[in-house]
Amino acid sequence: MDRDSTVRRIRAQQYQNQQQIQLDFRDEAAALNGLRKRKLKPEVSGLLGESSAVLLLLGFVILLWVLVLLSLQQLIISSPGHFNALRARKHLEQITSVGPRTVGSPENEIKTVNYLLDQIEQIRTESRTGPHSITVDVQRPTGSFSIDFLGGFTSYYDRVTNIAVKLEPKTTAQHFMLANCHFDSVANSPGASDDAVSCSVMLEVLHSLANLSTPLTHGVIFLFNGAEENILQASHGFITQHAWAQQVRAFINLEAAGVGGKEVVFQTGPENPWLVQAYVRAAVHPFASVVGQEVFQSGVIPSDTDFRIYRDFGNIPGIDLAFIENGFIYHTKYDTPERIHTDSIQRAGDNILSVLTHLLMSEQLADSSAYRHGNMVFFDLLGVTVVAYPARVGTIINLLAAVATVIYLGKKYMISSNAGGRYLRDLACAVCVCVLSWFVTLLTVLIVALLVTLAGRSMFWYTHFYAAVCLYGSAATGKILLIHTLAKNLYYGGVSGVDLSERFFDVSLLLWCSALLFLTQRGLCSAYVPMMMVVFPLASKLLLTKHFRARGASLQYSVLYLMGLAVPYVHIMFLIWVVFEIFTPILGRSGTEIPPDVVLASLITLATVTLSSYFMHFIYLSRSTKRILAGLGSVFTLMFVLVCCGLFFPYSADPSSPRPKRVFVQHSTRVFHAPDGSVERSDSGLWINSLDYSGMQHITPLIPQINDSIRSRCSEQLPYCGFPWFLPVKFLVKKNWYLPAPPVSPQAPLEFQLLSRQENEWGSVRMSFQAKGPSHMSLYVRPEAGASLIGWSFGDGTPRFDLSGEYFIFYSHGLDAPAWSFWFEIQRSSDASPDEDLISMAVSSHYFSGPDRRSEPLEALLKRFPAWAFPSSWCEIWTDIGVLDGEILLHSDRLGAFR
Numbered sequence: 021m022d023r024d025s026t027v028r029r030i031r032a033q034q035y036q037n038q039q040q041i042q043l044d045f046r047d048e049a050a051a052l053n054g055l056r057k058r059k060l061k062p063e064v065s066g067l068l069g070e071s072s073a074v075l076l077l078l079g080f081v082i083l084l085w086v087l088v089l090l091s092l093q094q095l096i097i098s099s100p101g102h103f104n105a106l107r108a109r110k111h112l113e114q115i116t117s118v119g120p121r122t123v124g125s126p127e128n129e130i131k132t133v134n135y136l137l138d139q140i141e142q143i144r145t146e147s148r149t150g151p152h153s154i155t156v157d158v159q160r161p162t163g164s165f166s167i168d169f170l171g172g173f174t175s176y177y178d179r180v181t182n183i184a185v186k187l188e189p190k191t192t193a194q195h196f197m198l199a200n201c202h203f204d205s206v207a208n209s210p211g212a213s214d215d216a217v218s219c220s221v222m223l224e225v226l227h228s229l230a231n232l233s234t235p236l237t238h239g240v241i242f243l244f245n246g247a248e249e250n251i252l253q254a255s256h257g258f259i260t261q262h263a264w265a266q267q268v269r270a271f272i273n274l275e276a277a278g279v280g281g282k283e284v285v286f287q288t289g290p291e292n293p294w295l296v297q298a299y300v301r302a303a304v305h306p307f308a309s310v311v312g313q314e315v316f317q318s319g320v321i322p323s324d325t326d327f328r329i330y331r332d333f334g335n336i337p338g339i340d341l342a343f344i345e346n347g348f349i350y351h352t353k354y355d356t357p358e359r360i361h362t363d364s365i366q367r368a369g370d371n372i373l374s375v376l377t378h379l380l381m382s383e384q385l386a387d388s389s390a391y392r393h394g395n396m397v398f399f400d401l402l403g404v405t406v407v408a409y410p411a412r413v414g415t416i417i418n419l420l421a422a423v424a425t426v427i428y429l430g431k432k433y434m435i436s437s438n439a440g441g442r443y444l445r446d447l448a449c450a451v452c453v454c455v456l457s458w459f460v461t462l463l464t465v466l467i468v469a470l471l472v473t474l475a476g477r478s479m480f481w482y483t484h485f486y487a488a489v490c491l492y493g494s495a496a497t498g499k500i501l502l503i504h505t506l507a508k509n510l511y512y513g514g515v516s517g518v519d520l521s522e523r524f525f526d527v528s529l530l531l532w533c534s535a536l537l538f539l540t541q542r543g544l545c546s547a548y549v550p551m552m553m554v555v556f557p558l559a560s561k562l563l564l565t566k567h568f569r570a571r572g573a574s575l576q577y578s579v580l581y582l583m584g585l586a587v588p589y590v591h592i593m594f595l596i597w598v599v600f601e602i603f604t605p606i607l608g609r610s611g612t613e614i615p616p617d618v619v620l621a622s623l624i625t626l627a628t629v630t631l632s633s634y635f636m637h638f639i640y641l642s643r644s645t646k647r648i649l650a651g652l653g654s655v656f657t658l659m660f661v662l663v664c665c666g667l668f669f670p671y672s673a674d675p676s677s678p679r680p681k682r683v684f685v686q687h688s689t690r691v692f693h694a695p696d697g698s699v700e701r702s703d704s705g706l707w708i709n710s711l712d713y714s715g716m717q718h719i720t721p722l723i724p725q726i727n728d729s730i731r732s733r734c735s736e737q738l739p740y741c742g743f744p745w746f747l748p749v750k751f752l753v754k755k756n757w758y759l760p761a762p763p764v765s766p767q768a769p770l771e772f773q774l775l776s777r778q779e780n781e782w783g784s785v786r787m788s789f790q791a792k793g794p795s796h797m798s799l800y801v802r803p804e805a806g807a808s809l810i811g812w813s814f815g816d817g818t819p820r821f822d823l824s825g826e827y828f829i830f831y832s833h834g835l836d837a838p839a840w841s842f843w844f845e846i847q848r849s850s851d852a853s854p855d856e857d858l859i860s861m862a863v864s865s866h867y868f869s870g871p872d873r874r875s876e877p878l879e880a881l882l883k884r885f886p887a888w889a890f891p892s893s894w895c896e897i898w899t900d901i902g903v904l905d906g907e908i909l910l911h912s913d914r915l916g917a918f919r
Contacts, residue, residue, distance in 0.1 A: 067517050068573045073642040077635055080582045084590045088597055091402035092345075095282060095363040096370075100304060102228055103369035105362050111139065111220035112357050112365070116210040121203060122868045123247045124795020128204050129181055129835045133158070136183055136203065136244055139223055147230035154230060155186040157264070160834060161257025164814040165333070169251065169324050172821025173748045174814045177253035178833035178840065181246035184264060187229055188239030195386050196239040196264070197379050198271035198336075199225070199372070200255065200326055202248030207868045208892045212357045213343055214350060218274035219244055221369045228373055229380075236380045241268065248326055250796075250832045251747075255326035259334035269388045270295060270379065271338035272372065275325045277602065280360045281345030282403065283368045284598075286312035287327050292337035293396040294384045296408050299339060300398065302378035304370040306406040310398050310545040311595055321606065337388065339375075341368075344598070347605030348482075348679050352890050397545045402590065411545050418540045418547050421554045425533040428558060429526060450527045453511070454636070457503040462625050464499045465492050469621035472663055478617050478713050480668040482608055483679040485600070487668050491659040492621045496628035498652035504639045505649065518572055520640035528633040529558060549595070552588040557634050560584020573641040585634055596627045609682050609711045611752030616713050670714065673887035680890035681718065682711040686866075687878040688744050688897040689764045704764065706881055707732075707743065707897070708757040715755050723884050725759055732758040739800035739826055744864035744899040746798060748828040761877040768794060770865040770898045775841070784810060784847045785858060791831075792839040793865040793898075799829040800862040803846060807858045811845035864899045 068076075114135055115121075121128035137156065144154040159182040166174045186196070201218035205211025226242050241264055245254035259265045270292070274283075285308035288296050300306065315321065327340040343364070349355055384391050398408040409417075433443050469492065472478065481488030504524075512520055532553040539547035560581060567577055603623060607616035639645065662668070672679040686707045694700040708726060710716060720727050734741035740750055770793040778786045791797060802825055803809045809819045809827065819827060831840055846858045874882070878893060885891045 067643045068578065068638065068641050070642055070644045070647055072575065072578075073638050074648055076578050076582065077638060080585075080589075081593075081631070084586065084593050087402060087590055088594050091404070091594075092282065092597070094403065095361065095367050096305060099366055099370055100374070103366065103373050104224055104228075105366035105369055107227070108217075108220045108224040108365050108369060109357070109362055111223050112212060112217050112360070115203060115216040115219060116212050116357050120207055120209055120868075121205045121211065122207050122795070123180055123204055123250050123253075123832045124834055124837075125868065126835075128246055132203050133181055133183065133246070136219070136223070140183070140185055140226070143223075143227050143230050146227075150231060151190060151233070151235035152187055152230055153190050155188075157184045157186075157262075158182070159184060159258060159262055161254070161261045163257055163260060165256055165260075166815045166820040167251065167324075167328075168821065169328075170748050171751060171823050173828040173830055174820065175251050175253055175256075176814055176829060176831045176840070176842070177247060177250065177257065178831075178837040180250070180254045180257060180832065180834045182254050182258050182262070183244040183246070184258065184262060185226060185242040185244070186239060186264060187226060187236075187242065189235040189237075191235070193236075193239035194267065195269050196241050196267045197376060197385065198241050198243060198268045198330070198338075199376060200243045200245060200271060200273045200330075202245045202254065202326070204246050204249050204254075206249050206351050206892075209351050209353055209355050210357075212355050212360055213279040214276040214355060215248065215274065217343075217357075217360055217365060217368075218276070221274065221365060221372060224369055225373045225376065229376070236377075237382075238269075238380045238385050239267075240376060240380055245326070246834075247832065251830060252324065252326055252329045253832065255329040256333060259330055259336075265334065268334065268336055269385050270336060271330050272376065273325055273327050273330070273338060273340045274368070274372070275327075275340065275342040277323060277350060278343050278345045278347040278605070279349055279355055280364045281343055282307045282364070283341045283343050283371070284308060284312060285339055285341055285398075286316055286344075287325075287338075287340035288313060288398075289337055289395060290331060291392050291395055292388060293394055293410055294382075294388070294391040295337055295339055295379075296396040296398050298379050298382065298384070299375055300406045300408045302374045303406070304374050305367045305403070306371075306400050307403050308398050308400050308406050309595070309598065310396070311549065312598065314544055314546050321602065337392070341371075343368075344602055347602065348608065348677075350605065351609075352678075352680055352682070352892070354678050354680070354890075395545055397548050399548065399591070402594070411543075414545060414548060414551075415540055418536055418551050421551050421558075422533050422537055422540075424558060425529055425554055428562070429530065432526070446523060447526060447530070450523050451530065453504070453507045454524070454527050454531065457500050458629050460503060461496050461499040461629065462622070465495050465621045465625045466618060468492065468495050468660070469615070469617040472660075473615050473617050473713075475664050476717060477663050477666060477668075478615065479608070479670040480663050481617075481620065482604070482670040483672040484668045485604060487659060487663065488620055488624065490655055491663060492624040493628060494652045494656040494659065496625045497632070498649060498656060500628065500632055501639060501645055501649060501652070504636060505645045508640055517640045517642075518568075521573070521637045524636040524640055525557075525561060525634070528636060529554060532633065549588075549592070552591060553633070556584055556588045573638075578638070578641075581637070589631070592630060596630075599623060599627075607712070608679075610713075611749065612710060612713055612715055612755040613752060614713065669718075669888075671718070671888035678888075680888060681714070683719070683885070683889055683891045684709040684711065685878065685881060685891045685893045686744065686897050687761060687764050687875045687893075688899060690742065690744070690899045692738075692742070703760070705761045706759040706877060708759065709753050710755065711753065716757060719885070719889065722886055723881075726757055730757050730759050732756040739802040739860045739862045740828070742862070744798065744862075744866070744897045745800070745828075746796070746864075746866055747830065748823060751823070759881070764875055764898060766794070766865065766867055766898050770794075770797070770863065771839075772863050784845050786811075786843055786845045787859075788841065788843040790839050790841045791863055793863075794867045795833050795837075796866040796868065797831040797840070798864045798866070799831065799842075800864075801827040801829070801844065802860045804858060804860060806849045808847050808849070809844060809859070810847045813842045813844075862899060864897055866897055 115132060118127045118131045121132050140156055160179040162178045164174060164176040199222055201222050202215045203219045222242050243258055245258065247254035285299060325340055327338055330336055330338055379385055395411040396408055397411055397414040398406055400406045508520060532550045536547055536550035536554055539550060564577055564580055571577065607619060671681045688707045689704040691702045692700045716726050743756065772791045775788040775790050811817055812819055814829060882891050882893060
């Protein structure tokens with residue numbers, strides 16, 4: 021019994037001790053909680069409310085976006101009045117009144133040429149008593165060249181038309197500027213913006229300069245070239261063959277990638293910074309960007325201009341200007357004069373006239389080679405002014421900005437505990453969090469884009485761009501915000517929001533500085549963009565440091581911080597507008613192989629990441645992000661459901677803002693030849709190509725005959741798959757449809773024959789051919805196994821740009837051109853037998869025609885297309901495809917069927 025009592029007393033004592041320990045722990049916990057509350061109290065007062073953060077950032081972005089849009093819509097603030105836009109508009113209406121102006125057509129070679137010559141003669145007569153003389157020369161050159169465009173091909177032109185007008189002082193001049201436009205257009209488009217408006221502007225600029233009372237120091241050549249849409253042929257004919265070309269010291273090229281709006285300088289040089297300086301000093305309404313130049317010259321935009329020809333074949337520097345707005349109707353029937361605002365014409369005319377006048381009176385033009393040093397950094401600020409400085413000065417500025425960043429971060433490293441080791445670890449971890457957020461965001465948005473594509477809703481944004489911003493933009497913003505919120509609450513749970521905001525500001529600064537150093541090291545002038553994103557935020561942060569330490573994220577601090585970001589951010593938003601203004605329409609004609617939603621989603625993600633860089637500062641200064649995440653999630657879910665339900669149709673026939681689907685429909689007859697020269701088979705049909713990723717998905721419900729049952733397949737054994745490509749774009753457009761139809765009946769059938777065959781002593785064979793047909797033909801050549809193409813009559817005589825062993829030769833001619841003669845030299849391998857095939861060849865003849873000359877099957881099909889589709893067409897294509905064998909080609913009469 022005593023033992024039991026003793027045990028009970030011991031257990032009771034232990035129980036009391038445990039209770040006392042628990043009470044002590046509770047007291048300590050309460051004390052710690054009180055201490056934490058006391059510590060957190062000043063932090064909470066230094067944070068922003070969620071609503072305040074949202075309103076600040078949203079208001080900031082909207083305000084800057086409104087400024088960008090206002091600057092773009094304000095075409096003219098004031099005009100000196102020396103250029104008459106109304107007279108230029110009359111020229112535009114007259115040039116486009118004849119309809120499409122394809123090379124070789126009477127509309128291009130006779131009607132437009134006669135109108136231009138009449139207007140030039142009137143200007144010459146009016147200015148006869150003035151201090152200048154005008155000389156006119158109509159050039160019809162013949163030549164060929166190879167060009168690295170669309171994968172590379174060779175171009176041959178015969179008697180295309182150039183109208184060259186020389187304006188010079190009556191005392192003559194030795195040095196000349198060149199002003200270039202082209203008056204031809206693509207088939208089925210009146211080509212108002214591309215490029216009739218530029219020729220109209222040039223006519224009026226010629227009128228203004230010819231009537232100056234003070235003589236110019238130098239002369240100017242106005243080149244109205246008639247074969248640019250045939251891939252830059254007429255400009256090559258002028259710069260390589262015209263006698264006046266030797267006197268040209270620099271050029272201005274007027275082009276278009278859209279319809280109306282502001283014309284932007286998007287290429288200069290190469291080198292020759294004095295040209296950019298001349299534009300900056302003289303342009304009345306400046307609008308220029310070196311970013312556009314470097315993006316365009318990188319090749320990501322599937323387009324090119326005469327700038328390349330003058331630069332590469334003439335070795336002269338220049339300025340390339342182009343309209344870029346509303347590219348949805350570029351190269352379509354909607355490119356009409358009424359869509360070009362008169363203020364756009366006035367703006368372009370003021371700029372061209374003032375810049376040309378400045379250059380024609382300058383000393384640099386006389387000895388331009390002496391000023392050929394380095395490149396220029398140039399960019400405009402909301403169209404008000406252009407900032408320009410030499411690239412070498414830009415390098416110094418960039419390095420100074422990087423040094424300032426290093427000093428700023430180094431100072432933090434030095435004052436941190438543990439000799440900065442902790443700061444470096446924290447900064448490295450924050451960089452990892454930031455980069456991880458970008459990677460996960462991009463991956464998430466791309467998954468969404470692929471789901472939309474797989475659901476058959478690709479290009480839903482083509483007419484409703486805001487829908488893409490809501491879907492992909494909300495997904496990108498929400499994912500970035502979610503990752504940083506999780507990092508803040510889970511990984512950085514014990515770190516104050518003020519400290520985290522400072523840390524992630526340093527991360528943004530460090531990453532932009534890294535981009536700055538990378539672009540500077542690569543010699544890219546676009547490095548000015550990260551330079552601005554380093555200098556302005558850093559200066560703003562240094563000025564606000566004391567205020568921030570004393571009061572935290574007050575409303576005053578937040579407003580001042582955003583004001584410090586205003587200059588770089590408004591420029592970034594302008595560049596974002598340019599990117600989407602150019603690339604969104606391009607995705608409607610980029611072929612069937614590139615998923616456009618993936619591209620657009622990537623661009624929207626890139627824009628979101630760029631804009632969010634310094635906004636991360638506010639994520640960690642905000643007390644909460646729950647409502648923001650809920651709102652973004654709701655927007656994303658709603659848009660995803662609406663998109664998948666098919667609410668947003670890609671195309672539009674709205675006359676005020678059309679968004680046409682581009683389809684090529686060609687009535688074709690093909691004749692296939694066997695190696696012995698006999699006709700193996702032939703067929704006829706309507707060959708249909710979709711120029712965008714959606715293919716015939718939206719056409720089939722309206723025209724059931726165009727379905728997957730008539731999808732054509734590539735015949736790998738035939739050159740270029742055995743189809744009559746107008747340009748070598750088979751790698752972009754791999755989905756084709758071939759609807760059987762009656763044979764075509766060309767007005768001038770293709771005639772093709774072998775002229776001679778010579779076998780050389782070293783084992784090569786030279787074959788000479790002759791082809792006669794319409795103004796546009798395409799020649800596809802592929803050496804067979806055991807043979808190689810070692811020479812031809814094109815360009816410099818060396819075959820270039822074979823695409824998977826195939827060569828593409830593009831041919832066009834003006835009026836009254838003789839038959840096209842050419843030769844190939846083929847080398848037979850040492851182990852090849854004499855009776856093996858040497859070369860496969862196909863010739864396609866393309867007949868452009870208006871509605872009055874279309875074949876009945878083609879016309880009937882085109883009428884069935886919906887209003888929102890733009891079925892660009894050629895009336896007839898006559899294609900001969902076959903394998904030419906060396907032995908058979910000894911007897912040209914056996915090729916009678918090959919035509």
